[in-house]
Amino acid sequence: MSQLDNCPECGQIYIKNAFRDVCENCYKQEENHYKNVYKYIRQKQNRTATMDQVVEGTGVSEALIVKFIRKGRIQLAQFPHLGYPCDRCGTLIREDKLCGACKKDIHSQLTSIEREEERKRELEKQGKTYHSINNRIK
Numbered sequence: 001m002s003q004l005d006n007c008p009e010c011g012q013i014y015i016k017n018a019f020r021d022v023c024e025n026c027y028k029q030e031e032n033h034y035k036n037v038y039k040y041i042r043q044k045q046n047r048t049a050t051m052d053q054v055v056e057g058t059g060v061s062e063a064l065i066v067k068f069i070r071k072g073r074i075q076l077a078q079f080p081h082l083g084y085p086c087d088r089c090g091t092l093i094r095e096d097k098l099c100g101a102c103k104k105d106i107h108s109q110l111t112s113i114e115r116e117e118e119r120k121r122e123l124e125k126q127g128k129t130y131h132s133i134n135n136r137i138k
Contacts, residue, residue: 033060034068041079050081051092 005016007023014023022030036058040046046057055062066084068074076082076094083092086099088106093099098106 030064033058033064034073036060037065037068038074041074041082047079048081049079051083054082 003016004013006012007014007026009022009026009029012023012025014020020027037054037060040058041049041054046053049057051062051065054060054065065074069076069082069084074082083094085091086093086102087097088102089099091099091101096103
């Protein structure tokens with residue numbers, strides 16, 4: 001469903017939809033930037049360029065190049081030195097949203113929380129137990 005929104009780039013009012021997240025003018029600019037980036041990285045000598053080299057060689061912002069990668073417009077399989085930052089720690093990655101270390105850390109945290117909740121359920125299941133102390137001296 002379409003709705004009115006302000007363009008995050010220029011502030012102009014536009015009709016937001018599932019395909020575009022900027023106004024028509026900014027979309028055209030993005031398309032021109034995409035063509036420049038793609039033309040640059042398709043050149044044989046630039047296929048192994050890093051993100052900084054692509055930014056410097058094209059004048060396109062890193063954020064916009066990352067947007068192209070995340071939307072699947074630039075396939076990283078063909079460009080071994082390109083990547084984008086992990087959403088959690090900023091490490092350069094080539095797939096998903098999190099790096100392996102962050103995934104492992106989150107998984108271990110979730111596992112420990114699940115264990116703690118299971119331990120609490122077991123204690124509740126056992127109920128309260130009272131112990132008596134035998135004070136008789138033999």
